[in-house]
Amino acid sequence: MSSKQSLFEATRNGVKGLFGVVLDRATKRVVLGVVTLLVTFLTVVPLLFLLWTSVWSGYPGEFAAELTVENFQSVYLGDFFPVWKIFRNSLSIAVGMTVTGLVFGLGAAWLFVRTDLPTKGGMELVLLSCQAIPGYIYAIMYVTAYGTDRGLVAAVVRNALGLETLPIDIFSPWGIAFIAGINVVPTFYLLTVPALQDMDPALEEVGRVHGASLLSTVRSISLPLIKPAILSATIVVFLYGMGEFAVVSILGVKSGFDVYSTTIHTAIKGRFPPGYGEAAALACSLLVLMLVFVWYYRRVTARKTEFMTLTGRRHRTHVWSLGRWRWPLAATIWAVLLVVWVLPIFMLLVTSVHADWYGQVNLSALTLDHYVTAVTDPQLRTAFLNSLIVAVGAATLGTVLVVGTAYYTERTDGRFRGVVDFLSLTPLAVPGIILGAGLLFTFLWVGEIVPFLNLYGTLLIIIVGCVVVYLPVSSRIAVGNIVQIHAELEEAARVAGATWAQQMREIFLPLFKNTAAVIWFFLAMLSIQLLSIPIMTYTSDTVVVPVRLFQLYSFGPGLAPVAAISSIFIFLTVGFLLILRRNGIRFYELGQR
Amino acid sequence: MNTEPQLEISGLEKRFESEFELSGIDLTVGSDEIVALLGPSGCGKTTILRCIAGVETPEGGTINIDGDTVESSTVSKPPEERHIGMVYQSYAIWPHKTVYENVIFPLEHASHGIPRSEFRNRVEGILELMEISELADEPATNLSGGQQQRTALARALVHEPELLLMDEPLSNLDKELRKQMRYELQRIQQELGVSMLYVTHDQEEAFYLADRVVVLRDGAVVERGPPEKLYRSPDSPFTRRFVGARNPFGGRIQTDTAGDRIVRTEFVDVPLSKTEYMSNGADGDVDCFLRPDDIDICGDGREDDRIEMEGTVVAEGILGDRYEITVGFDGTDTELTVHCDQYRDLSRGERLTLGFAPKTLQVYRSQ
Known part of the structure; x- marks a missing residue:
């Protein structure tokens, strides 16, 4: 022993140290163990109960029944659902969405990052602001602007051209696919921009220097370099498309256009008696298909660093000159932005200040009545309060969970790292409606088995659903940012004598604070907008704003009140984002449902 | 302590x-x-x-x-x-x-x-x-x-x-x-x-x-x-090889016609007994090392038993406070780097006679 420490001190330290180590290892194990278990339960259990329901002859929670294949028989061999038609419809929506997203998103990404297009900053702002608008409000916006019967723009164009009907119909399958696709353009944009920005311009320049033309440089160097990003964005958007619910249910209800999600929703919430088993059996085929895609997606994005790089080293990006096409191109893009994004929002606002909306502006009858109702109506007030609780709850639970799993997979050599990492991605393959159904079944059963864990009819079930739905995206943000914090900073603290818990408190958490805040706000914003989970799991006490909007649109007296509530919702979200932006948190981050 | x-x-x-x-x-x-x-x-x-x-x-x-x-x-x-x-x-x-x-x-x-x-x-x-x-x-x-x-x-x-x-x-x-x-x-x-x-x-x-x-x-x-x-x-x-700037080249220990054991390389033969031989062993492949400072350019010869060899200047230039020449040998891949304290006005392609004292040649069995 060194002369600096007396024997007594050494002994004391030794004893203290021994307890410290045992305790510290326990802390680490308990903290990470709980997080890991929770992720496993949340991602796997709803699917298990979904499977069980699909092969159970009774209702979820009904013990007096038996295993059966009848549900599968009546779905896939009988005519309980028009399965083939549903599949075709889903596929056309997914393809339409993907193509729209690819053309607009990638086009915008390339033009904004790699060319000298004038006013591209403003264009990007418009494009990304629309990320804050959820799909069902998008659909409502389009009804007020371009709807065949109630759309003002459509009516004006029709009269101007002297036509009976317009050749473009937003209620047609391709119309629905296009609008749903416009809604994912920001997602596609954000997923491909980093790849374009991170590309070392020297790689392209060296191609030019060695004799390749601009076109062949793009073809043989630029495209192969960003291909992984494009491919992964395409798959993500396609997966969203196969599970799309909000836009289809609002626009497709008129013509009876059904996809997987709307069929499952109707079978469970809109049919008496509910077709639980059949809905579950139908969900199974979609899940299998999605799993194949997720498996492929993981292969494509095996190199994590290529995927959703949020921050990274930015090269001085080389910008191609558009020459004399600069201004004509800019004007065209602004026109598209106006038609596709700005006008619909404007029409929504116009609609909201009319007492009734039939596709005509009536300047003499403008009113703020609907806004007053929206604020004073007790049902709506409850809905807003519920939404707020869901947002705060989901954001808090989600952030804790996501930071924990990211730490576990990136910073420890735990045995289940691979499994946890995979599980955190699987919800990508589970559309919100199916997850909602799974949660519903789960808690119908759990309520029977362990009554004190009965979450059915509480906001907690919605909170849990939101956390799971956004687990893939939020955990990628967390992982991407943990990787940025050098592990040596934490090791150095351990070597300098700190225990794991002390190290977490002093080094890791302070350094990760900003990312955690971003994840929190990100989850809060998305959770408040989510329709699919609450629409499957709400009861009369747990109506949230998206559900209320959906009900009002489907069964309510008119479009104007819906427009007013939507407007308030948009104002709130945009205001929220602006406040965050002013405080230096910029995220038009990634992903939506 | x-x-x-x-x-x-x-x-x-x-x-x-x-x-x-x-x-x-x-x-x-x-x-x-x-x-x-x-x-x-x-x-x-x-x-x-x-x-x-x-x-x-x-x-x-x-x-x-x-x-x-x-x-x-x-x-x-x-x-x-x-x-x-x-x-x-x-x-x-x-x-x-x-x-x-x-x-x-x-x-x-x-x-x-x-x-x-x-x-x-x-x-x-x-x-x-x-x-x-x-x-x-x-x-x-x-x-x-x-x-x-x-x-x-x-x-x-x-x-x-x-x-x-x-x-x-x-x-x-x-x-x-x-x-x-x-x-x-x-x-x-x-x-x-x-x-x-x-x-x-x-x-x-x-x-x-x-x-x-x-x-x-x-x-x-x-x-x-x-x-x-x-x-x-x-x-x-x-x-x-790792710890110092040395000219590495391969060679073989053989017995010559006179019965003496020599280190034979592509461009020069040296009696084994006069080198610094780091291992004891039979004939076979060896790795040889020669410090750039131990090679001299003919004319400033200092010792009687120095080994001479003729090569061609491949590259030359001032490096730090020294003059460095790289010399190649006809029909071989080996190149030797030589350091001189004084600047020489040599040009590429010039023929040159180099010399070194055999005891500065370090010989190891190949591994």
């Missing part, structure tokens, strides 16, 4: 996906001693350091620090129980803390005999020793490379560890700063009397700083010894 080794490692093993990253490393660092681990990148030297620090767990072997077993088949103490100091190649300065907060961290968390009331004095003292007192309240993100280096060193030493681990601490500094820090490290080691294990790939650094050097290759110790010995006459051709 005790005589017991500060660090003792035996049979250290680490596998990386079934391949050995470290195989059976034995190592000791005595008290007040500086030991350098020298080897090319990827030879496992950093892994050894990380195993000692406890941030990586070896598959086998034991590690004793200050007579205390911290790693064995039954024990694996966490890093905070090992009472060491460590300097990372990246410095690992916490960006959200000031210099002062960085440095006081080990005092607040490690166990040591220093009372809390002494903390401020200790930190100020060590910052003074590192000559960065004025930076105490600076946020760590404002520091230059050299200042980060000094902060990292202060942090590693402030709690008076008996053993300091350094992982390529100078490799991120520019040349001038590196020279200066190399000197400072020795000064500080002298003043604090700490044992140091120093990892580097730079032989100059290792030989300048260390009392003993351990040469590593592919996760195993090739050779160990004092710098003078390793520099002058290492036992293995790998060390020879």
Whole structure:
């Protein structure tokens, strides 16, 4: 022993140290163990109960029944659902969405990052602001602007051209696919921009220097370099498309256009008696298909660093000159932005200040009545309060969970790292409606088995659903940012004598604070907008704003009140984002449902 | 002062996906001693350091620090129980803390005999020793490379560890700063009397700083010894090649017609008995090394038994404070680099006679 420490001190330290180590290892194990278990339960259990329901002859929670294949028989061999038609419809929506997203998103990404297009900053702002608008409000916006019967723009164009009907119909399958696709353009944009920005311009320049033309440089160097990003964005958007619910249910209800999600929703919430088993059996085929895609997606994005790089080293990006096409191109893009994004929002606002909306502006009858109702109506007030609780709850639970799993997979050599990492991605393959159904079944059963864990009819079930739905995206943000914090900073603290818990408190958490805040706000914003989970799991006490909007649109007296509530919702979200932006948190981050 | 080794490692093993990253490393660092681990990148030297620090767990072997077993088949103490100091190649300065907060961290968390009331004095003292007192309240993100280096060193030493681990601490500094820090490290080691294990790939650094050097290759110790010995006459051709600017070329030991054993190379034959032969053995392939400074350009011949050979100038130029010529030999791939103290006006393609004393030729059995 060194002369600096007396024997007594050494002994004391030794004893203290021994307890410290045992305790510290326990802390680490308990903290990470709980997080890991929770992720496993949340991602796997709803699917298990979904499977069980699909092969159970009774209702979820009904013990007096038996295993059966009848549900599968009546779905896939009988005519309980028009399965083939549903599949075709889903596929056309997914393809339409993907193509729209690819053309607009990638086009915008390339033009904004790699060319000298004038006013591209403003264009990007418009494009990304629309990320804050959820799909069902998008659909409502389009009804007020371009709807065949109630759309003002459509009516004006029709009269101007002297036509009976317009050749473009937003209620047609391709119309629905296009609008749903416009809604994912920001997602596609954000997923491909980093790849374009991170590309070392020297790689392209060296191609030019060695004799390749601009076109062949793009073809043989630029495209192969960003291909992984494009491919992964395409798959993500396609997966969203196969599970799309909000836009289809609002626009497709008129013509009876059904996809997987709307069929499952109707079978469970809109049919008496509910077709639980059949809905579950139908969900199974979609899940299998999605799993194949997720498996492929993981292969494509095996190199994590290529995927959703949020921050990274930015090269001085080389910008191609558009020459004399600069201004004509800019004007065209602004026109598209106006038609596709700005006008619909404007029409929504116009609609909201009319007492009734039939596709005509009536300047003499403008009113703020609907806004007053929206604020004073007790049902709506409850809905807003519920939404707020869901947002705060989901954001808090989600952030804790996501930071924990990211730490576990990136910073420890735990045995289940691979499994946890995979599980955190699987919800990508589970559309919100199916997850909602799974949660519903789960808690119908759990309520029977362990009554004190009965979450059915509480906001907690919605909170849990939101956390799971956004687990893939939020955990990628967390992982991407943990990787940025050098592990040596934490090791150095351990070597300098700190225990794991002390190290977490002093080094890791302070350094990760900003990312955690971003994840929190990100989850809060998305959770408040989510329709699919609450629409499957709400009861009369747990109506949230998206559900209320959906009900009002489907069964309510008119479009104007819906427009007013939507407007308030948009104002709130945009205001929220602006406040965050002013405080230096910029995220038009990634992903939506 | 005790005589017991500060660090003792035996049979250290680490596998990386079934391949050995470290195989059976034995190592000791005595008290007040500086030991350098020298080897090319990827030879496992950093892994050894990380195993000692406890941030990586070896598959086998034991590690004793200050007579205390911290790693064995039954024990694996966490890093905070090992009472060491460590300097990372990246410095690992916490960006959200000031210099002062960085440095006081080990005092607040490690166990040591220093009372809390002494903390401020200790930190100020060590910052003074590192000559960065004025930076105490600076946020760590404002520091230059050299200042980060000094902060990292202060942090590693402030709690008076008996053993300091350094992982390529100078490799991120520019040349001038590196020279200066190399000197400072020795000064500080002298003043604090700490044992140091120093990892580097730079032989100059290792030989300048260390009392003993351990040469590593592919996760195993090739050779160990004092710098003078390793520099002058290492036992293995790998060390020879790695530790110094030498002209390497292949050859064969044969018996010539007169019955004498000679080293035959592509361009010159040398009697074996006159060379510096590092191993005893029969005829066969050998690796030969010749220092650029030991080759002279004909005309300044100094010794009677010098070997001469004729070649062609391939490249020439001034390098630092010397004149360097590269000479090729007809019909061979071998090129020799020659250093002269004086500038010569040679041009490429010029024929030239070189000479060297046979005892400056180092000959190793090929491995």
